[in-house]
Amino acid sequence: MKESKVLKLLDNFKWLFEKFGVDYPIMRRILQLKLTLDGRRTPTAMVDSAKKKKEDNSFIKSLWFYIIFGIVLVPIVILGDNYLFQMSLVFGVVMFMMIITLVSDFSSVLLDLKDKDIILSKPVEGRTLSMAKTLHIMIYMFYITMAFIGPSLIASLIRHGLLFFIIFFIGIILMDLLIVVITALLYLLILKFFDGEKLKDIINYFQILLTIVISIGYQVIGRLFNISEILGIQYRHKIWHYLIPPIWFGGPFELILKGNGVSHIVIFTALAILMPIISIIIYNKLTPAFEYNLQKLNETSEIYNAKSKGFNHLLSRLVCGSKEEATFFRFATNMMKKERNFKLRVYPSLGFSLIFPFIFLFTFLKDGGLDGVVPSRVYFSIYFMGFMIPTIISTIGFSGNYKGSWIYRVIPFNNTKDIFKGTMKAAFVSLILPLYVLMGVIFMIIFKGKMLVDLIILLLVLALFMVICFNVLTKRLPFSRPFEELGKGEGVVTMFLVFILFVLGGIHYIATTIKYGSLLYISLLLILNIFGWKKGFDVDWDPSIQE
Amino acid sequence: MTGNGTPIITIRNLGKSFGSKKVLKGINLDIYPGQIIGYIGPNGAGKSTTVKIMLGLIGDYTGDVEIFGQNIASGHVEYKRKIGYVPETAELYDNLTGREYLTFIGELYGMEYDEADEKAEKLMELFGLKRVYDSRISSYSKGMRQKLLIISSLLNNPEILFFDEPLSGIDANSVMVFKEILAELKSQGKTIFYSSHIMEVVEKVSSRIVLINDGKIVADGSFEELKEESMEGSLEEIFNQLTGFSEHEKIAKEFVSIVQGVDYYEGV
Numbered sequence: 001m002k003e004s005k006v007l008k009l010l011d012n013f014k015w016l017f018e019k020f021g022v023d024y025p026i027m028r029r030i031l032q033l034k035l036t037l038d039g040r041r042t043p044t045a046m047v048d049s050a051k052k053k054k055e056d057n058s059f060i061k062s063l064w065f066y067i068i069f070g071i072v073l074v075p076i077v078i079l080g081d082n083y084l085f086q087m088s089l090v091f092g093v094v095m096f097m098m099i100i101t102l103v104s105d106f107s108s109v110l111l112d113l114k115d116k117d118i119i120l121s122k123p124v125e126g127r128t129l130s131m132a133k134t135l136h137i138m139i140y141m142f143y144i145t146m147a148f149i150g151p152s153l154i155a156s157l158i159r160h161g162l163l164f165f166i167i168f169f170i171g172i173i174l175m176d177l178l179i180v181v182i183t184a185l186l187y188l189l190i191l192k193f194f195d196g197e198k199l200k201d202i203i204n205y206f207q208i209l210l211t212i213v214i215s216i217g218y219q220v221i222g223r224l225f226n227i228s229e230i231l232g233i234q235y236r237h238k239i240w241h242y243l244i245p246p247i248w249f250g251g252p253f254e255l256i257l258k259g260n261g262v263s264h265i266v267i268f269t270a271l272a273i274l275m276p277i278i279s280i281i282i283y284n285k286l287t288p289a290f291e292y293n294l295q296k297l298n299e300t301s302e303i304y305n306a307k308s309k310g311f312n313h314l315l316s317r318l319v320c321g322s323k324e325e326a327t328f329f330r331f332a333t334n335m336m337k338k339e340r341n342f343k344l345r346v347y348p349s350l351g352f353s354l355i356f357p358f359i360f361l362f363t364f365l366k367d368g369g370l371d372g373v374v375p376s377r378v379y380f381s382i383y384f385m386g387f388m389i390p391t392i393i394s395t396i397g398f399s400g401n402y403k404g405s406w407i408y409r410v411i412p413f414n415n416t417k418d419i420f421k422g423t424m425k426a427a428f429v430s431l432i433l434p435l436y437v438l439m440g441v442i443f444m445i446i447f448k449g450k451m452l453v454d455l456i457i458l459l460l461v462l463a464l465f466m467v468i469c470f471n472v473l474t475k476r477l478p479f480s481r482p483f484e485e486l487g488k489g490e491g492v493v494t495m496f497l498v499f500i501l502f503v504l505g506g507i508h509y510i511a512t513t514i515k516y517g518s519l520l521y522i523s524l525l526l527i528l529n530i531f532g533w534k535k536g537f538d539v540d541w542d543p544s545i546q547e
Numbered sequence: 548m549t550g551n552g553t554p555i556i557t558i559r560n561l562g563k564s565f566g567s568k569k570v571l572k573g574i575n576l577d578i579y580p581g582q583i584i585g586y587i588g589p590n591g592a593g594k595s596t597t598v599k600i601m602l603g604l605i606g607d608y609t610g611d612v613e614i615f616g617q618n619i620a621s622g623h624v625e626y627k628r629k630i631g632y633v634p635e636t637a638e639l640y641d642n643l644t645g646r647e648y649l650t651f652i653g654e655l656y657g658m659e660y661d662e663a664d665e666k667a668e669k670l671m672e673l674f675g676l677k678r679v680y681d682s683r684i685s686s687y688s689k690g691m692r693q694k695l696l697i698i699s700s701l702l703n704n705p706e707i708l709f710f711d712e713p714l715s716g717i718d719a720n721s722v723m724v725f726k727e728i729l730a731e732l733k734s735q736g737k738t739i740f741y742s743s744h745i746m747e748v749v750e751k752v753s754s755r756i757v758l759i760n761d762g763k764i765v766a767d768g769s770f771e772e773l774k775e776e777s778m779e780g781s782l783e784e785i786f787n788q789l790t791g792f793s794e795h796e797k798i799a800k801e802f803v804s805i806v807q808g809v810d811y812y813e814g815v
Contacts (some may be wrong), residue, residue: 029654033640033647040642040683114638121602121634122655123627288622 004035006139020284023128030119030132035139065491066147069097073152078159083257084265087168088250090152091175095246098145098179100348106137110184116294130287134180141176160257167256171249171272178245178276181283188286191293201340205347237264248272319425324415328422328478332396333430335479341400342479345486349391350435356384357439361446379443379451382458383505385435386465390497392427393469397476398483405480416477421537423478424470432462453518454508460525461504467532469497475539553616555580555707555738556601560610562762563596570596572762573610580706583729583739585753587746587782589790593762594742595635598709601740602632614707628656631700635711635742637692641685645671648684649699656703663702670698674721689716697725708732708739714748726752750782760790 007028017024076090110133119129146153149172157165241247241264251268254260312333320326336342360381399405408419440455472493511517556578563571571593578584588594599605601612603619612619614626640648646664649671653663671680674694679687687695693716700708714722729739729752743749749756750770758766758773766773766789770782779785787793 026655029651033643033651036647037640037642114640116604117634117636117638118640118652119655120604121627121630121632122652123624123657124655125624 004032006035007032010135017131020131021125021127022131023125026124027128027132027135030124030129031135034132034136063143063147066097066144067150070148070151073149074155077152077156081160083253084247084250084268086250087171087253088244088247090149091171091249092246094145094149094172095175095179097148098141098176099183101144102137102141102179102183106140109133109137110187111294113294126288126290127284130290131284134184134283138176138180141180142173145172145176164253164257167252171252174272174276175245175249178279181276181279184290185279185283185286188283188290188293191290242267242271245271245275248275315429316422319429320422322418324418325422325425328419329426329429332423332426332478335399336396336426336430339399339401339479341483342395342398345395345398345483346388346392346431349388350431353385353388353435354439356387357381357443360384379447379454380505380509382439382443382455383461383501385432385439385458386462386501386505387498388435389432389462389466389501390469390473390494392431393424393466394473394494395486396423396427396478397474398481398486399479400483402480402482405477408477408480416539417537419477420470420475420539421533424466424537428463428466432466436462453522454512457508457511457518457521457525460522460529461501461508464525464529464532465497465501465504467529467536468500471536472497552579554578555615557613558597558601558610559612561597561600561612562609563593563600563605563607570762571600571608574759574762574764576757576764576767578738578740580738581733581736583733583741583752583754585749585756586740586742586759587744587749587756587786588759589792590744592759594759595711597759598632598711598740598742602630602709603627628703629706631703631705631708633693633696633700633708633710633713637689637696639684639692639695642683644683645676645680645687645695648695649702652699653702658703666702667698670701671695674698674724690718690721693717694721706737708737709742710739711742712744713741714743714745722748746781746783746786756782758786758789765789 010028010031014024017027073090073093076086076093080086112133115129115133120126149168153165153168156168248268248271251265251270251272254265255269312330316326316329316333320329336346358381361379436459443451443455508521511521514520554577556576558574558576561571561574562569574593574597586594586597596605600608601614601619603624615629617623617626619626640651643651646667649667650660650663653667654660656663658666668677668680671677674697676691676694679691684692684695693713697710697713700710714725717725726748729741732739733754741749741753753770755769756766756773757764766776766785768776773782773785774780777785777788779788787795
């Protein structure tokens with residue numbers, strides 16, 4: 001196991017951890033182990049060859065994504081010197097990104113039970129383990145945040161000087177602390193009141209909800225100020241601004257760099273510094289309870305009602321051609337409904353698909369009112385729904401229980417077409433269709449029923465897009481790979497797919513400007529769909545499928 | 548049953564509920580040094596829960612548990628320094644090598660790296676695992692993993708051992724070695740808490756058998772005592788009798804007849 005620089009850095013803060021009642025050498029050892037394990041997330045099949053590979057590879061790669069994405073922040077930082085506004089906005093964006101990352105990538109670390117059985121049966125305090133876990137997450141959060149704000153940090157050094165840079169840097173660290181601790185505290189709160197399977201579901205839905213709420217909150221930051229007058233705006237203080245953390249972090253810039261000692265600026269600054277510290281102290285007090293309550297994750301009292309055959313059975317017969325296809329339809333439906341890991345990865349994207357169309361809609365609504373909206377066909381924002389399809393399809397090949405996939409090898413048939421087609425239909429029916437219906441109804445109400453034809457086209461486009469995605473993305477037998485392999489090198493492919501969706505939507509748009517265009521497009525889509533769903537799933541068992 | 552000296556573990560009125568389900572309904576036990584306790588019971592009787600409570604992995608129980616004369620509810624973890632544990636589900640960090648895992652565990656027990664490493668390597672060698680000491684655990688077979696767990700539970704030279712189904716997946720030769728190890732540990736005065744479903748082994752290794760059913764202790768004594776009391780010949784039969792189970796033949800017959808029936812229809 002290698003000694004990482006992070007650990008050496010941490011050694012300087014040994015006294016601080018000991019003040020918190022943490023057994024530092026043990027915590028350090030656990031952390032070291034965690035970091036070693038992270039470097040080895042390679043699949044188990046090639047144990048020896050994997051050793052030769054460079055460690056940490058995929059993580060470093062994903063950092064580049066954050067760096068590139070972080071360039072967006074540069075203009076906000078360097079334009080003007082309305083620090084409170086600019087920096088609140090920057091912190092808002094960063095917080096948004098980091099919470100999303102934290103919730104989607106690190107919840108599993110926070111809620112890991114394996115650690116508990118192995119480590120807490122030894123003479124190790126719950127507090128020490130919790131601190132190691134928290135730090136483990138913090139380290140990654142820190143890397144990611146640094147990558148994300150790296151470009152703007154450098155820009156700020158050049159544009160606003162060293163002091164600004166330092167405040168920015170410290171602010172980011174405090175913000176990271178706040179985010180990790182608050183998230184852990186929220187989990188703790190939920191763990192306190194609920195148990196077992198239900199708890200996992202609650203966490204699951206909570207994560208999804210959180211993701212959605214934050215994405216709306218992010219919009220609110222922008223609305224605090226009138227974006228169109230980004231430079232000469234006046235900040236008007238309101239009491240409820242104290243409740244919005246990103247604004248706190250804008251405070252120190254005003255206070256220190258401009259000497260603006262207005263009371264609310266001072267309070268913001270104080271909140272930015274004190275809140276992270278207070279939350280850590282509370283967290284530290286509560287962590288032993290956290291580890292205990294974690295045990296609830298393993299407890300269950302729920303029994304599923306075994307309805308004789310149920311709706312699912314009827315449905316599978318209705319939409320599937322063959323008996324085998326129906327079997328896999330039901331299998332996939334059950335798996336998607338019950339596998340939390342799957343839900344955790346897919347539902348947030350469902351949430352986004354639900355929210356984004358409205359965010360766009362309201363942005364336009366604000367500018368032009370509803371009358372302006374209808375002719376300008378803003379309802380095309382509903383196409384954002386399609387973004388979830390690549391996520392769904394690439395996730396469906398993975399499972400927390402991937403080892404169960406030996407079953408594919410022993411079943412007495414190898415007709416992959418039935419497997420894939422049944423699964424895809426299940427995904428369409430149980431994930432996409434409900435969302436489509438919901439969105440359809442809402443849009444119909446907003447636009448007073450003027451877009452029925454467009455909704456039909458949308459449905460056909462989504463169905464066709466599904467076939468396209470399936471064929472473009474790596475084909476994997478449903479639920480047959482470990483989640484650790486998910487998302488490797490498929491980013492570019494997804495971009496390409498999004499482009500295709502835009503093209504399909506674009507044709508839709510053009511079609512609406514031509515007489516009978518919509519009808520023509522519907523017929524074309526119908527034909528393509530029939531063809532696609534008939535022929536699109538003929539996949540040879542080998543070698544294109546990753547088993 | 549009484550033993551010699553003061554009990555090393557005392558359990559009084561131990562109760563535990565998960566939600567509305569009562570798993571343990573008042574367990575009372577005194578365990579003395581040098582005993583091997585065969586802790587048996589049907590699935591879901593509460594065996595693992597008892598063990599996990601003693602290890603401090605589960606809280607919120609009622610009653611008192613004292614280990615080495617110290618109430619474990621006090622929150623001090625020091626008592627775990629002299630405890631070894633082989634859990635029922637073999638959770639391990641698969642991406643570590645045997646050496647990395649064992650030294651890590653050793654260090655958690657407060658050992659020095661070199662001390663843990665040396666000890667672990669020798670023990671691995673004795674179990675025939677020297678060759679894989681530096682391979683990742685993910686490449687181990689089930690039996691090898693189990694042996695690794697057994698070694699990890701003994702590294703710290705514990706006074707009390709909790710073995711939860713320790714022999715699963717282990718070959719016959721190693722089982723013999725393991726049984727000898729148990730006897731040897733017992734003669735050194737170690738206390739062993741042994742849970743298993745394999746009655747033949749429990750019968751042979753245990754100096755005292757505690758049978759729990761539905762969260763309560765229904766039998767407690769040496770094998771001979773239990774045999775006298777229940778008039779049955781083997782531990783398996785005693786187990787069946789005390790847990791009120793006598794229908795195995797009927798169930799088996801019905802089971803096979805259903806298997807054949809289904810086959811018949813599928814074949815047509």
